[in-house]
Amino acid sequence: MNENQPNTLPPSYFDEVYRANQDPWNFETSAYEREKYATTMAALTKPQYEHAFEIGCSLGVLTEQLAPRCGHLLAIDVAEAPLLRAQERCRHLPQVEFQQRRLPEEFPAGQHFNLIVLSEVGYYWALPDLKRSAALLLEALNPGGQLLLVHWTPPVHDYPLTGDEVHDFFLRTATATGPLRLLNNQRHETYRLDLLEKI
Structure with missing residues (x-):
């Protein structure tokens, strides 16, 4: 992992993916996704x-x-396209608020959280943006709050990082400096899960 990785994937990449297929990663139908969500x-x-x-x-x-x-x-x-479908799916859940944002540039400033879920996202960032996003996430996490990381581990040609690189970055940097402790780590055939808690 180095600073010369490809650039972070832009919003246009995802717009094109969803234009071609409403459920490009089979989130709604895949047995793999169902099992991963249950584990999560x-x-x-x-x-x-x-x-x-x-x-x-x-x-x-x-x-x-x-x-x-x-x-x-x-x-x-x-x-935007998946957000519209997510809003429809969750319209019966008034505690859910959806927003179209790009991180790290549009991080929700001033908000603090007891749980942050970063699932199948971190490998879309190039290393500099992963570093910026991680710093913002750690700052926004309340003491005792949890950060849940879940990522596909096999390399994908389009992606700047692998799931392992994302998790290893958090484990190496965030835990080395003391703000996070590891509560749970799991490695499955094609994905890994790490649950961290802010001290």
Whole structure:
């Protein structure tokens, strides 16, 4: 992992992907995704999170499962098309707020969270943007708050980073300086999960 990685994938990349296919990663139909979502939800250690933040919510499939555990859930995505479908999916959940934002440039300033979910997003950032985003996430996480990382691990040609590089960055930098401790780490055949808690 080095500073000469390809650039962060732009919003136009995702606009084109969703223009070609409404569910390009089979979030709604894949048995793999269902199993991963179940593992994700089971990893959360608290029954309720007052303020939660989901980055890259896409069609809102995981959002809908997270919402009952959240007092308020801010769910963001860079692309408009999946956000519209996510809003429709979660219209029965008044605690969910959807916004179109790009990180790190449009990070929700001044907000603090008890849970931040970064699932299948980190590898879209080039290393400098991962560093900036990580610093903002750690600052926005309340003491005792949790950061849940879940990412596909095989390399993807288009992506600047791999899932392992994203997780290893957080584990190496965030835990080395003391703000986070590791609560849970799991490696599955094609994805990994790490749950970190702010000290």
